[in-house]
Structures are given as C-alpha cells and as structure tokens.
Amino acid sequence: MSKVKYYYDSETLSYKKIERRKRRTFKFISLFLIAAALFGFLFVFIGGHYFESPKEKALKRELSNLELQFDLLNKKMEEAETVLANIEDRDNAIYRLYFEANPIPEEQRKAGFGGVNRYKKLDGYDNSELIISSSQRIDKLLKRIVVQSKSLDEIAVLAEEKEKLLLAIPAIQPVSNEDLTRMASGYGMRSDPFTKLRKMHWGMDFTSPRGTPVYASGDGKIERADSNSAGYGNHIRIDHGYGYVSLYAHLFKYNVQKNQRVKRGDLIGFVGSTGRSEAPHLHYEIFKDGERINPINFYYGSLSPEEFNKLLERASLENQSLD
Structure with a gap:
C-alpha cells in the first residue's frame, strides 16, 4: 500500500491530501527515459572521443x-x-x-x-x-x-x-757485404776472360774467397743442384714461383738438394771456381718467365740506398767478367 502524502494549505490553515495524477507521472517517466537515452547516445558516439578507456590509453602509448x-x-x-x-x-x-x-x-x-x-x-x-x-x-x-x-x-x-x-721475389744480395771482396762484373756487354771478345754477360759476378756462404735470395724450391749445365760448374737453381728463378753458379759445394724448400736468407752453398771460371766468385742470374733479367733491380731487401748506389755504379762498368 502506497504512502499517502499531505501538504499544508496556508489559506485554509489545514492539511490537504496530495492527489497524484497518473498522466503527470507518465510524463515525468517518459522525459526521464528520453533524457537517459540521449545522454547515453552522446556518451557513446561523442564522449568516446574525449574520454579514453584504459585499453585505448595503453594502445596509444604502445x-x-x-x-x-x-x-x-x-x-x-x-x-x-x-x-x-x-x-x-x-x-x-x-x-x-x-x-x-x-x-x-x-x-x-x-x-x-x-x-x-x-x-x-x-x-x-x-x-x-x-x-x-x-x-x-x-x-x-x-x-x-x-x-x-x-x-x-x-x-x-x-x-x-x-x-x-x-x-x-729474389730480393737480397746472395753474398753478404761483409764477405764480399768486390762486385767484379755486372749485367750487360763485357769482355770475356778467355776469348777477350765482348759478349753478353747475363748475370752479376761477386768476388769472394772460396768457401764464402751463399744465401737464397727468396723463398722457393730447389729446382737443380748439380754440375750438368755447360759453363756453370756446380750450380743451384731455385724456382720461386710467379715466374721467377734464380741461379747460383761456380759453387765449391752445396748445402741443399733438389726439391728442398728454402726460405729467403737460408744458406744454400759456398763460393767456388768450378766450371768456366777464372777465379773464385759467385755468378748470379735471375730469370722471369724464362727470360734473363738484370739482378741489379732485386736488392731492395738487403742494401741501403747508399750501398745500392755504389753497387749500381760498379755494375755499370764495362770491365772483364770472371766467367
């Protein structure tokens, strides 16, 4: 049972019963529902742009x-x-x-x-x-x-x-300066010690006492160590690869054998006067791709500029060779 409500009427100085009209109540309820629906619509479709959910905030931060x-x-x-x-x-x-x-x-x-x-x-x-x-x-x-x-x-x-x-590359002098008496003859046209005629001298002659050490001028493999080549006597040939071969002639004896691997500066033999030779010395030649070339260009690994200039000066003299 609903409660009965009264109000005080100041004109009649008495309490009167409040009469509730159904039509008015329905009107208030209708207005409330419309307002609530409108507010919900505004919140969902408009307010969502201004009020972010925690998930939306997290996604924006990410x-x-x-x-x-x-x-x-x-x-x-x-x-x-x-x-x-x-x-x-x-x-x-x-x-x-x-x-x-x-x-x-x-x-x-x-x-x-x-x-x-x-x-x-x-x-x-x-x-x-x-x-x-x-x-x-x-x-x-x-x-x-x-x-x-x-x-x-x-x-x-x-x-x-x-x-x-x-x-x-054969880059050092095969006989050290300490053991060298002189550079007797260079590469080029020289007087033959036996015929006295001018002919091509294909190497350099280093005069040293018999038994003076001879060193490999570059890394390589001993191609020959024998006396089976006319005029050279006991001689050694080293195949350095890349087309380079060095030859050491008129040796007294060998310190290596065929097919042995040697390093630059290794002792390979000793100065002598075997073969077509006038006196103890080392005859030294360099081949590139089968062609003889001037050994004077291959001493950068052992001589100072001053020593090289002196050697160049002596090698350029057209004197008599020793072989």
Missing part, C-alpha cells in the same frame, strides 16, 4: 613507443650507412687498388631487389609507408654488407698471395 623506436632505428641505419660508405670508399680506393683488383661498381654495391613486390604483406596499415621504407633500407644495407664482406674475403686472399709473392 603506438607512440613504436614510432619512437622507428625513429631511433632510422638514425642507427643512417650511422651504419655512413660507416659502410666509408669502408666501401677505402675498399675501392686503397685495398683493391693496392692489390691490383678492380673496384666494385657503385651500382653493384647499391643495387635493389627486382622481381615480385617483397613488401606487399606490409600494405594496408596506417604506417605502411614508414614500415616499407625502413624495410627497404634494412634490406639494401644488408645486401651492401654482404657485397663488402665478399670483397674483404677476396682482399684477404689477395693479401696472402701478395705476401707470398713478396717473400718469393
């Missing part, structure tokens, strides 16, 4: 963090590209030039990727352009690194070969 990470990634890629470009420049201008290798063309280093669209799966997102651009830069950077890595592998092989070549 998106902002990802954008920051992309910016940092792009800055790191710029730094990596700068460093790599510097290495590429040095690779072309120094390393490959020194080892006589052709520089790698710029278009080969920075070539893109042909064929199908590698980044199709990244389309359709709000930040697709940023993601695709970053992916392309990373892929190109990785490809340049691979090209540079292969180039450095090639340079390492060339460096190893260059080191072997430098060790193999």
Whole structure:
C-alpha cells in the first residue's frame, strides 16, 4: 500500500491530501527515459572521443613507443650507412687498388631487389609507408654488407698471395757485404776472360774467397743442384714461383738438394771456381718467365740506398767478367 502524502494549505490553515495524477507521472517517466537515452547516445558516439578507456590509453602509448623506436632505428641505419660508405670508399680506393683488383661498381654495391613486390604483406596499415621504407633500407644495407664482406674475403686472399709473392721475389744480395771482396762484373756487354771478345754477360759476378756462404735470395724450391749445365760448374737453381728463378753458379759445394724448400736468407752453398771460371766468385742470374733479367733491380731487401748506389755504379762498368 502506497504512502499517502499531505501538504499544508496556508489559506485554509489545514492539511490537504496530495492527489497524484497518473498522466503527470507518465510524463515525468517518459522525459526521464528520453533524457537517459540521449545522454547515453552522446556518451557513446561523442564522449568516446574525449574520454579514453584504459585499453585505448595503453594502445596509444604502445603506438607512440613504436614510432619512437622507428625513429631511433632510422638514425642507427643512417650511422651504419655512413660507416659502410666509408669502408666501401677505402675498399675501392686503397685495398683493391693496392692489390691490383678492380673496384666494385657503385651500382653493384647499391643495387635493389627486382622481381615480385617483397613488401606487399606490409600494405594496408596506417604506417605502411614508414614500415616499407625502413624495410627497404634494412634490406639494401644488408645486401651492401654482404657485397663488402665478399670483397674483404677476396682482399684477404689477395693479401696472402701478395705476401707470398713478396717473400718469393729474389730480393737480397746472395753474398753478404761483409764477405764480399768486390762486385767484379755486372749485367750487360763485357769482355770475356778467355776469348777477350765482348759478349753478353747475363748475370752479376761477386768476388769472394772460396768457401764464402751463399744465401737464397727468396723463398722457393730447389729446382737443380748439380754440375750438368755447360759453363756453370756446380750450380743451384731455385724456382720461386710467379715466374721467377734464380741461379747460383761456380759453387765449391752445396748445402741443399733438389726439391728442398728454402726460405729467403737460408744458406744454400759456398763460393767456388768450378766450371768456366777464372777465379773464385759467385755468378748470379735471375730469370722471369724464362727470360734473363738484370739482378741489379732485386736488392731492395738487403742494401741501403747508399750501398745500392755504389753497387749500381760498379755494375755499370764495362770491365772483364770472371766467367
């Protein structure tokens, strides 16, 4: 049973019963429901843009963090590209030039990727352009690194070969200056000690006492150590590889045997006067690809500039050879 309510009437100075009209009550309820529905609509479709849920806030923070990470990634890629470009420049201008290798063309280093669209799966997102651009830069950077890595592998092989070549080239005087009496004759036209006629002298004659040590002028393998070549007497030939062969003639005796490996500076024999020789001395020749060449150009490994100039001066004199 609903409660009965009264109000005080000041005119009649009495309490009167409040009569509730159903129509008025229905009106109030209708207005309340319409207002509530309108408020709900405004909250859902308009208020949502001003009032974020915790999940929306978390997603926005995550998106902002990802954008920051992309910016940092792009800055790191710029730094990596700068460093790599510097290495590429040095690779072309120094390393490959020194080892006589052709520089790698710029278009080969920075070539893109042909064929199908590698980044199709990244389309359709709000930040697709940023993601695709970053992916392309990373892929190109990785490809340049691979090209540079292969180039450095090639340079390492060339460096190893260059080191072997430098060790193999006959680059020291076969008789030390301490044991040398004089440089008797050089490469060129000389007077023959037996016929007294001018003829080509294909090597250099180092005058030293019998038994003076003779040293290998470069790394290599003993090709011959015998007396089976006319005029040379006891002699040694060293195959240095790369087309170089050195010859040591008129020896007193050997300190090596055929097919033995020797290093530059190893003792290989002793000065003598065997074969077609007028006095104890070492006759020294160098061959390149089967052709005799002047040994005067191959002493950079043992002589100072002053010593070399003196040797050059003596070798240029058209005197008499000793063989």
